[in-house]
Amino acid sequence: MSGKMKHTGIAAEFNPARRKFLGAIAGVASVTLAPGVILYGITRSGDARARKPGTAASPDVRWGLLIDVNHCDSGCDKCVSACVEENGLQGHGRPATDPQWIRKVKIHDPDTGLSQSLPVMCQHCAEPPCVDVCPTGASFKRADGIVLVDRHRCIGCRYCMMACPYKARSFVHEEIEDQKTYAPRGKGTVEACTLCIHRVDSDRLPACVEACNDAGGGAMLFGDLKDPNSEIARRVARYASQQIRGDLGLDPGVRYRNLST
Amino acid sequence: MSLRRIFIVLVAVFMAWVVPGEAQTVPEKKIGNNSVLLPAIPRGQGDHCVADADFMRRNHMTMLMHQRDETVRQGIRGKPFSLKECVACHAVEGPDAMPVTVASPQHFCRACHDYAAVSIDCFQCHASRPDVVTDAGGQGGVVRGAARE
Amino acid sequence: MKRIIFSEIDGRSTGFRGLAAVLGGFFLIGLAAVLYVEHAGHYVTGGSNQVVWGLPDVFAMFLIVSASGVLNVAIISSVFRKTPYRPLERLSCLLAIAMLLGGLMILVLDLGRPDRVIVAMLNRNFKSVFAWNFYLYTGFIAVVVLYLWMQMERRMNRFILAAGLLAFAWRIALTTGSGSIYGVLVAREAYSAIMGPMFVAMSFSFGLAVYILVLLAACKGIDREIGAVLLRRLGRLLGIFIVAVLYFATVQHLVNLYAAEHSGVERFILLDGGIYTLLFWGGQVIIGGLVPLALIFISSRGGAPLSGRTVALASVMVIVGAFSQLYVLIIGGQVYPLPLFPGMEVSSSFYDGVINTYTPSLPELALGLGGVALAGLVVLFGMKLLRFMPATLANARTNT
Numbered sequence: 001m002s003g004k005m006k007h008t009g010i011a012a013e014f015n016p017a018r019r020k021f022l023g024a025i026a027g028v029a030s031v032t033l034a035p036g037v038i039l040y041g042i043t044r045s046g047d048a049r050a051r052k053p054g055t056a057a058s059p060d061v062r063w064g065l066l067i068d069v070n071h072c073d074s075g076c077d078k079c080v081s082a083c084v085e086e087n088g089l090q091g092h093g094r095p096a097t098d099p100q101w102i103r104k105v106k107i108h109d110p111d112t113g114l115s116q117s118l119p120v121m122c123q124h125c126a127e128p129p130c131v132d133v134c135p136t137g138a139s140f141k142r143a144d145g146i147v148l149v150d151r152h153r154c155i156g157c158r159y160c161m162m163a164c165p166y167k168a169r170s171f172v173h174e175e176i177e178d179q180k181t182y183a184p185r186g187k188g189t190v191e192a193c194t195l196c197i198h199r200v201d202s203d204r205l206p207a208c209v210e211a212c213n214d215a216g217g218g219a220m221l222f223g224d225l226k227d228p229n230s231e232i233a234r235r236v237a238r239y240a241s242q243q244i245r246g247d248l249g250l251d252p253g254v255r256y257r258n259l260s261t
Numbered sequence: 262m263s264l265r266r267i268f269i270v271l272v273a274v275f276m277a278w279v280v281p282g283e284a285q286t287v288p289e290k291k292i293g294n295n296s297v298l299l300p301a302i303p304r305g306q307g308d309h310c311v312a313d314a315d316f317m318r319r320n321h322m323t324m325l326m327h328q329r330d331e332t333v334r335q336g337i338r339g340k341p342f343s344l345k346e347c348v349a350c351h352a353v354e355g356p357d358a359m360p361v362t363v364a365s366p367q368h369f370c371r372a373c374h375d376y377a378a379v380s381i382d383c384f385q386c387h388a389s390r391p392d393v394v395t396d397a398g399g400q401g402g403v404v405r406g407a408a409r410e
Numbered sequence: 411m412k413r414i415i416f417s418e419i420d421g422r423s424t425g426f427r428g429l430a431a432v433l434g435g436f437f438l439i440g441l442a443a444v445l446y447v448e449h450a451g452h453y454v455t456g457g458s459n460q461v462v463w464g465l466p467d468v469f470a471m472f473l474i475v476s477a478s479g480v481l482n483v484a485i486i487s488s489v490f491r492k493t494p495y496r497p498l499e500r501l502s503c504l505l506a507i508a509m510l511l512g513g514l515m516i517l518v519l520d521l522g523r524p525d526r527v528i529v530a531m532l533n534r535n536f537k538s539v540f541a542w543n544f545y546l547y548t549g550f551i552a553v554v555v556l557y558l559w560m561q562m563e564r565r566m567n568r569f570i571l572a573a574g575l576l577a578f579a580w581r582i583a584l585t586t587g588s589g590s591i592y593g594v595l596v597a598r599e600a601y602s603a604i605m606g607p608m609f610v611a612m613s614f615s616f617g618l619a620v621y622i623l624v625l626l627a628a629c630k631g632i633d634r635e636i637g638a639v640l641l642r643r644l645g646r647l648l649g650i651f652i653v654a655v656l657y658f659a660t661v662q663h664l665v666n667l668y669a670a671e672h673s674g675v676e677r678f679i680l681l682d683g684g685i686y687t688l689l690f691w692g693g694q695v696i697i698g699g700l701v702p703l704a705l706i707f708i709s710s711r712g713g714a715p716l717s718g719r720t721v722a723l724a725s726v727m728v729i730v731g732a733f734s735q736l737y738v739l740i741i742g743g744q745v746y747p748l749p750l751f752p753g754m755e756v757s758s759s760f761y762d763g764v765i766n767t768y769t770p771s772l773p774e775l776a777l778g779l780g781g782v783a784l785a786g787l788v789v790l791f792g793m794k795l796l797r798f799m800p801a802t803l804a805n806a807r808t809n810t
Contacts (some may be wrong), residue, residue, distance in 0.1 A: 025804055033345050051336070051338075053338055053339025054337060054338075054339055054340055055337065056331075056335035056336055057336030059333060070287070092453070093623065094453060095761075096458035096459065096460065096761070097452070097453040097458050098459075099459065099460060100459075100759065100760045101614065102347060102764070103758045103759055103760040104756040104758060104759070105750070105751075105756060105760075105762050106756070106757045106758065107751050107754040107755065107756050108754060108755040108756075109753070109754055109755075110753075110754075110755055111753075118756075120750065120762075129595075129596065129597070131535075131537075131538050132535075132594075133536065133537075133538050133539065133540065133542075133595075134535050134538055135530060135534065135535060135538045135540035135541045135544065136529060136530050136534065136535060136541075137532045137533050137534070137535040138533075140334060142334070142335070142336055143335070143336070144329075144336065150333050151386050152329065152330075152333065152485070152529075153526075153529055153533050154522070154523065154526075155521050155522065155523045155524075155526045155527065155529060155530050156521045156522015156523045157521055157522070157540065157542055158462040158463065158522070159538070159591075161462045162462060162463065162598065162744070163594075163595055163597065164597070164617065165596070165597030165748060165750070166748075166750060167459075167748050167750070167760065167762065169459075170459045171452065171457075171459060171460075171462060171522060172451070172522070173451045173452045173453035173457075173459075174450075174451035174453050175451055176386075177362070178362075178388065179386065179388045179390055180388060181345045181348065181349070181386065181388045181391060181392045182345070184386040184387040184388070184390075185386055185524070186385040186386030186521030187385065187451050188448070188451070188452070188523040189386070189522055189523060190520075190522070194288070197336070201336060202338075204559075224601070234594075243577075244750055244751070245597070245750065248596060259357050261751045261752070261753070261754060324521075
């Protein structure tokens with residue numbers, strides 16, 4: 001195979017205004033992949049370590065989220081709109097069949113009167129039931145803990161949606177056009193939150209986390225749960241946190257702080 | 262038996278009638294003494310593709326398929342045989358100065374696949390043109406290449 | 411034992427042609443519905459991200475569960491040596507294959523990407539109950555074809571018992587596997603481990619009801635008589651199977667009620683679930699259980715014969731109950747919300763914490779009926795092509 005890298009002159013086309021904006025929020029890292037090919041990205045706070053191109057996701061990493069419910073404003077859904085924008089999830093105005101990868105859930109405790117609001121998305125379980133039940137192996141867990149649907153194998157049986165305790169998955173009920181190049185999705189297959197895998201693989205934060213930070217909420221922290229020096233690992237070690245339906249023993253990678261259930 | 266023969270003749274006549282009709286949009290080329298109908302394949306950008314044209318013509322599907330599984334399931338990125346890169350480098354501008362989607366017969370992949378009568382379902386899920394970003398000023402632009410991320 | 415004479419049916423009567431045309435019509439309408447849904451997308455069905463399996467799955471489960479149930483008639487004859495059932499063996503096998511094909515057709519064509527069935531065949535996740543069922547379903551057809559061969563080829567008759575035992579084991583596994591599709595869903599409160607064995611009981615009852623109706627119709631259609639003794643046996647056997655299904659349903663709900671965390675879903679099904687409560691009590695328990703039970707055992711008290719009409723009526727009621735039960739189980743089980751935050755009042759834009767709605771659509775009904783029609787066509791043409799039907803079912807041959 002005589003693979004020759006093709007150079008497309010990215011640096012020139014990269015929108016300077018956007019670049020400045022991105023730089024302002026997180027600092028732009030640039031990595032030279034090959035002469036002329038430059039990789040831009042926003043570094044994750046604290047633990048910048050983009051995987052080298054050509055290497056596989058590592059089982060030494062487990063990506064996770066820590067969501068502080070006390071910092072989540074019930075009137076805010078910036079994380080949701082960021083997800084829709086990033087992944088091109090604009091619906092058809094039919095709420096029952098339009099997909100939702102992340103949603104804000106309001107909970108109210110009838111005994112105490114406490115009300116809370118929190119985002120719920122795919123919980124990226126260590127023992128995902130969706131992966132167990134999938135007949136073709138389309139549902140799978142990547143080495144670094146991200147649970148995905150391989151749409152090349154998905155036959156649209158929707159068994160994973162029956163098995164998921166979090167109602168995290170959506171079935172694409174209609175034709176989709178103008179997908180994002182980095183987020184392919186199509187009619188007749190099942191999809192869910194990918195933790196913005198295209199961003200994570202290039203050392204950027206998931207869109208929801210970035211949006212929450214931008215909005216000054218700071219309720220969402222993304223990082224490697226297996227790296228003892230990462231911010232998320234330090235925080236879950238220091239403060240009590242919990243998983244939704246932790247009783248099911250699925251060990252989700254998404255954890256919540258100050259959740260009153 | 263004679264019925265079958267009549268049927269075959271009818272099919273042959275039908276094909277002879279239909280096939281040249283389909284090929285009218287296709288340029289004709291003299292190779293030796295033979296006149297050959299060729300697909301109108303738009304050129305990509307840059308000097309050359311990620312591999313020799315001959316190799317790509319015969320093996321692009323295998324390379325794409327192999328790399329796709331590596332990327333989706335193992336997270337291996339940055340390798341040369343990326344559908345996203347095909348779409349970006351071979352984008353064809355339409356009348357509105359924006360890259361055409363696979364809905365247009367001029368689309369790079371479609372031009373050849375129509376000619377070869379091989380149907381593909383890649384673009385039922387994948388974007389068939391580069392991402393279009395809209396600036397605050399309302400100016401549309403196209404982002405090309407892996408460097409976006 | 412006297413030899414039983416089997417023959418093909420003539421298949422040139424107006425009745426045969428009319429039935430074939432009607433079934434063919436339903437089959438084609440079913441296929442048209444599939445094209446429509448696959449082209450437009452599943453949003454045109456009653457399904458949603460809340461209720462992902464709808465009416466087609468009710469039909470498919472009915473056909474698949476009944477497919478293994480109709481096979482019991484053959485097994486009672488060859489494994490349990492009840493000679494009165496011997497003339498019914500072949501039809502039993504034919505029906506089993508036909509209904510499984512009908513059910514599989516619905517399951518496959520209701521997929522989001524039925525064009526990718528080949529993908530499902532090349533990539534298999536062996537931890538998935540669906541993947542097991544793929545082998546159970548295809549294997550079932552192979553086993554039953556083998557079993558039929560042993561019956562139809564006289565030199566192979568000595569292997570009938572062995573083939574029957576294999577078929578019996580296989581069909582128990584198949585129905586357990588089908589029920590376990592739901593049984594393994596830990597997060598859905600309406601389902602539990604009892605699904606597997608309960609589906610076995612359901613298959614006995616639904617399958618026999620279907621068998622009785624096909625047998626009565628076939629005998630009427632081709633003017634072959636059916637003896638009162640056989641009819642009484644079949645009717646009372648159906649009664650026993652109805653009791654078994656009621657028993658499992660009772661255990662299912664009583665045990666689930668005992669756990670406080672499941673009181674919500676039980677309250678929904680049993681008390682205030684609207685159509686689901688109505689279908690449970692009215693369809694499943696009364697029409698599908700208590701009434702046919704009373705009808706059969708009261709009519710046949712003290713050795714009284716059961717008329718074909720009584721047995722047919724009871725069978726129809728069992729089938730109505732079957733659809734009610736599967737509808738409540740499959741759709742009712744999804745309509746009730748998942749408990750993400752037990753004990754909390756929950757709301758969101760994604761229908762968390764609310765009872766979901768499901769209204770079956772016409773294309774889904776058409777696909778379901780298309781599957782039934784396919785099963786019917788296979789039976790009809792099977793009887794025309796091969797010797798499935800006994801020459802007579804009169805009493806003389808059915809004495810034990």
